[in-house]
Amino acid sequence: MVQLLSPEGERVPHPELDGIVDALSDEALRGLYRDLALVRRFDAEATALQRQGELGLWASLLGQEAAQVGSGRALRRQDYAFPTYREHGVAWCRGVDPVNLLGMFRGVNHGGWDPNEKNFHLYTIIIGAQTLHATGYAMGVQRDGDVGTGDEGRDTAVIAYFGDGATSQGDVSEALVFAGVNNSPVVFFCQNNQWAISEPNEKQTRAPLWHRARGFGFPGIRVDGNDVLAVYAVTKQALDAARTGQGPTFVEAFTYRMGAHTTSDDPTKYRVSAEVEVWKHRDPIERYKRWLTTTGKADADFFDAVDAEADELGGSVRERCLAMPDPEGPEMFRHVYAEEHPVTAREREWFEGYHASFEEEVAR
Incomplete structure (x- = not known):
């Protein structure tokens, strides 16, 4: 498993990926922390809104922030992302107003943003269906000649997000077939959060998920999904390969869903609290904060400013959500x-x- 930061926040060298991370400025590195903190605060506010009856449902990303922010920040403007219903962190990175994510869950609109403006598709509720959409879009990009031209502003990659449970769906296997045989510029980004609603990995597959790529004729890689630097580097490498005509990659981001599958779920019915406690010590935000602090790339004033901005975001999200007009x-x-x-x-x-x-x- 690729890892650039240990759970203790210590840098782990990697000969192939160090250059990608080293190319990031200190400002960009601090920006990743800001993304992580603000996305978590938004997610907490949305969960509270649902518990208070203001949203019909909410799918929390608690614990998966690094997988989403790391991969989302690896995308270029022209790249296109196809999410499930939990990619709030990717939406943030694509410039979608967080309040727009709440409209569908509040029942006041059909999605709330223009997918073609943000190059971020509407949320997909049907498990795994978005992988076919992404593969088809990637095949179109390929046929439009927007792959392998050498023009960084033109060459386009597509990324499809899905969970470990979705890999059991036929749609995902079909997408992998089409992407493989067409050498399509698509990255399949699987957030393996260990639980497909109430089913653990061992009841879904006998082999690591990233191994599946071999059977479809393209590379697969497993990355520590709680390590934002590793996720960024691995995803950037995979997207670069797609844009230059090297075809698809399957990325398995090994992470953990700290909360419930959705607010209608009770995870205490199927998993033990001791497991959750273990993963709390692998918190992606605390890990990254320790590294920024020990390397001197960020100080207390920076973290205080981010905390204040997060509180401001939470208040703004709540106020604007409650002000959403009910449709006729x-x-x-x-x-x-x-x-x-x-x-x-x-x-x-x-x-x-x-x-x-x-x-x-x-x-x-």
Whole structure:
């Protein structure tokens, strides 16, 4: 497993990847910490909002911040990301307003951002389906001639995010087949957080997940998903390979889901607290903070400023979430199809008539 920072925050040398990390300025390194801290604070606020009845559901990323921020910051502007429903950290790195992530979970919109503006697709609820979308998009990029040109502003890579449980879905295997045989510029980024809802890894696979890439004819690699530097370096290397025409890579980010699968889940029913305690000592943010501190790249004033910014973000997210206007009922029938559809038209007509009947009762 590739690791550049030990759980104690000590630098682990790596001959192939050291140069990628060394190229980052101190400002960029501090920026990674800021990303990690603000994303965690946003996630905590969203969880609280759900518990207070302001969101219908929330999928927390607690413990997976380094996997998402490290990979998200490795993307170039023209690259395209296809998320699941938990990639709040990647969304942050792509410039999506955190409040826009809450709209779908609050039931007031269909996603809340323009995917083509941010090159960040809408959240995908169907497990594994986004890997096919990503592979198809990558094949299109390839056929458009935007791979291997040598132009850093043009050559494009695609990244597909999914969890360990999704690897059991047929869609993922089909995506791997198409990507392999077409040598498509796509990185399959699997966040192995050890639990597919309530099923542990040993009930999903007999081999490490990154080994699967071999069967489809392209490389796979396992990286410490709680090590933001290692994730950044490994993902950047894989994306560079995709952009230059070297085809796909399967990245398994070995991490841990500290919280519940979603706020409707109770993880105490299927995993022991001792396991969670072990992973608390591998916290990605504390690990990175220790390294920044011991190397003198960040001081107490910097961390205090980030904490203050995080609190400000939390308050802003809460205020703006509560201010989201409720849509009119018939809005749910819009955008289901690109054009008017007879089934949804009949359903909308019935719905409007049903609501009008209440107005008639009040009038009487």
